Amino acid sequence: MTVGVGVLGRDVILTVAGQAIAGTQTKGLTCNNEVVDVTDDSAGGWRLVMARPGLKTVDIAISGVLKNLELMRSFFAATNSGSQVFAVSVTYPDGSIVAGNFMLSTFSETGESNAGKTFDSSWQSTGILTFTPGAGG
Numbered sequence: 366m367t368v369g370v371g372v373l374g375r376d377v378i379l380t381v382a383g384q385a386i387a388g389t390q391t392k393g394l395t396c397n398n399e400v401v402d403v404t405d406d407s408a409g410g411w412r413l414v415m416a417r418p419g420l421k422t423v424d425i426a427i428s429g430v431l432k433n434l435e436l437m438r439s440f441f442a443a444t445n446s447g448s449q450v451f452a453v454s455v456t457y458p459d460g461s462i463v464a465g466n467f468m469l470s471t472f473s474e475t476g477e478s479n480a481g482k483t484f485d486s487s488w489q490s491t492g493i494l495t496f497t498p499g500a501g502g
Contacts, residue, residue, distance in 0.1 A: 378456040379427060388432035388484070389496070394463065395424045417442055417494050425453065425467060425488040430481045431474055439469070450491055460499025 378385060379392050398418035405413070439451070454464040467488040476482030 372458055376458040379425070380454050380456070381428070381451050384435070385476070386427060386429070387435065388430040389427055391427070392455070393422045393426040395426075400484040423463070423465070423467075423490040423494055425455070425484070427488070428483065428485040431476075431484045451488075453488060457499060458498075460474070462497045462499070463494060465494035 374392060375394055379389060380386075397420075399420040399422075401415035401417070401419040403413050403415050404411070423479050427464070431440045449469050450466050451469060453467040454462055467490050468488060470489050471487040472484065473486075474482055
């Protein structure tokens with residue numbers, strides 16, 4: 366058994382349109398497969414689900430310290446142009462990559478007078494994503 370093996374959050378690189386998001390402190394990736402319930406009377410009271418998901422989604426959450434206004438500019442520029450879909454990739458230390466198109470669904474910023482301004486953003490996948498295994502995959 367290998368001891369001490371893991372991944373540090375700071376070693377996971379998240380890029381939007383080819384650019385790393387400055388000030389990122391927390392990155393989260395959530396994969397969802399919507400269950401399709403096909404339970405009927407013959408199940409004897411047990412739930413039956415379809416072997417395939419009804420809807421597959423990936424959501425990304427990013428938060429950090431606001432170091433520049435690029436993410437906010439992108440959000441507002443996209444809001445005004447009608448398209449809020451960006452190419453996003455998440456690269457892990459072993460070289461594995463999750464990539465695809467994501468819509469920037471929320472962006473918020475907060476700041477106290479005596480602290481750095483922080484931001485939170487949520488991204489939702491649109492279309493098929495790719496997973497490229499790295500050296501450890």
